Amino acid sequence: MKNKRRVISFGILALSLVLIGIGVGNGEHLEVLQKAVMVCLECIGIG
């Protein structure tokens, strides 16, 4: 049981790293940057 949980944990860890790698490869971090450097009017309640 503990081993199974450990396998799942390491599996999710590996998957998360792969997803980050794919995302960075696709330039998604730049999309996040583009949004984050401008005032998000919806977030602050302007519209």
Place this chain on the structure above:
Amino acid sequence: MSGMHRNRLKRLSFQRICQVAFAVLINGYVVGFQKGKIYTGKSKALCVPVLNCYSCPGALGACPIGSLQTVLGARGHHIPFYVLGMLMLVGILIGRAACGLLCPFGLVQDLLHKIPVPKIKVPLKIDKPARYLKYGILLVTVLLLPLFAADKTGIAPPYFCKYICPAGTLEGGIPLLLANETLRRAAGALFTWKLLVLLVIVFASVCIHRPFCRYLCPLGAFYALFQRFSFYQLRLDKEKCVDCKQCERSCPMAVEVTRNINSPECIRCGKCKAVCPVGAISSGKVGRES
């Protein structure tokens, strides 16, 4: 001072030190508060592991929930690999310890709850089903609406941020509007609505411990999915446990510690560990004693 009391103080201050240090670390652009402008450096490509608005004048990183909605709601609606990966990484490493030890909005709620007024214990028949609300908010406002409810331009607004998020109002809206005349003039009905949501959560926080984390936070809901498998875990030694229930009485999230110490509702603040009179609760990496 008794050993137990000393230990309790040590643990509580450890949590508070973590919360304050992290809040300062991710909101360190002090000039932004003076000028009413936000930071525009490259560190904003990195998602912080907590609910911290990227329109907070001091914010040095991006809000993961806002980023998730932005990528999902963009034209083309592609899978947000990067943001999902970042969230899963935090979830699998520490689970909801991010809520208990790092989140600035959690710190705000903790401090509000210290105001000495009579506290409310939410009846179980309301509390238990209400806790599922945060999963609904995650599914509907963060995932589904940005995917399927785009406007005329083909871009979906960040629905959670726009209509619910009180952190955006507190950390972004209020400081920016105070310092920026143009934004102040543009504020209308939506800002009034968001201010109302914030006020309800502020007043609720005084009487109920962390109501936003319990019932509404989509980020907490996401991390809760990984709680059972995260590397950082709490452990209860049932042989040492004297069943005094002090842990359960002290738990800010009303977790049944002796039944399910790694419950998805646990924010791993360490209060149960600190008050245990026999040291039956420990924490650390899976498979290791601390």
